[in-house]
Amino acid sequence: MTPIAISCGEPAGIGPEIAARAWERLRGEIPLLWLGDPRHLPDAVPWQAVDDAAQAAPVSATALPVLARDFGPPAVPGAPDPAHAQGVIDAIRDGVDLVRSGACAALCTAPIHKAALIDGASFAHPGHTEYLAALAGTDEVVMMLACEALRVVPTTIHVPLAQVPARLTPDLLERTIRITRDALIRDFGVAAPRLAIAGLNPHAGEDGKMGGEEIAMITPLLDRLRGEGFDLAGPMSADTMFHAAARATYDAAICMYHDQALIPIKTIDFSGGVNVTLGLPFIRTSPDHGTAFGIAGKGLADPSSMIAAIRMAADMAQARGPR
Secondary structure, three states: OOOEEEEOOOOOOOHHHHHHHHHHHHOOOOOEEEEEOHHHOOOOOOEEEOOOHHHHHHHHOOOEEEEEOOOOOOOEOOEOOHHHHHHHHHHHHHHHHHHHHOOOOEEEEOOOOHHHHHHHHOOOOOOHHHHHHHHHOOOOOEEEEEEOOEEEEEOOOOOOHHHHHHHOOHHHHHHHHHHHHHHHHHHHOOOOOEEEEEOOOHHHHOOOOOOOHHHHHHHHHHHHHHHOOOEEEEEEOHHHOOOHHHHOOOOEEEEOOHHHHHHHHHHHOOOOOEEEEEOOOOOEEEEOOOOOHHHOOOOOOOOHHHHHHHHHHHHHHHHHOOO
């Protein structure tokens, strides 16, 4: 089986720990290949250096396969070191190269610390997603958060709430819907995706009494896409979209802004949510949490989201099939 590549993420955070614990849980199920400095792994984890991805599968049953990199200084839990920045960036880039070449099936990225990357390597991207898009040569990417019970996509992401109405253009919403629908077919095996589209305003604007975006922009766009054969519900009142009976009626929910999407999924499955980047020419997943400096190195980190991210990456690779 082709391994899943795991980029190390911030060495001072919980990334190395949750990767090691994920390997312990999955070693008989999914072969892994960790990219990073093995000195940053927990002391007790058995690891073995490999020269290429082809060696990972036989090694993975008894040790964590590592494509070793020398990051220079040792890592101190909870204290990010800008000297590690270039190593972190290179691990992501090398992971992308392995997946695009077919040597690995997918890339699962551990959390990064953007300030350290900026200070240590003048990192020019707002985050992981934008860097991956640049490596792929595209800006047509969408962030999905997914768990077994729910998939959500925020149309605008890290935007102040006051700026959302201006950023929420028909073109952006249409691209988000199209990329999501295509990914559900290609990567999740959903033959005829059903999408629920949230309104921007309370009660989806309540016929214009609580805001006009639904009437002026969202509804006309959805009607046009329905004419192309898209199965779209909405614009819906966001406060009635996420109970169990409602969730059973769609395959993914398209939301208008960050918290509208992330509050329901983190309420439903706080530990098991997965961040998936849609629209890339390769598969990328990530745990839906940050570096957690406060508990790094203490053996307290929950690997559930990393395990879910690895499993989802493997499932997506199987859905895409051989290239």
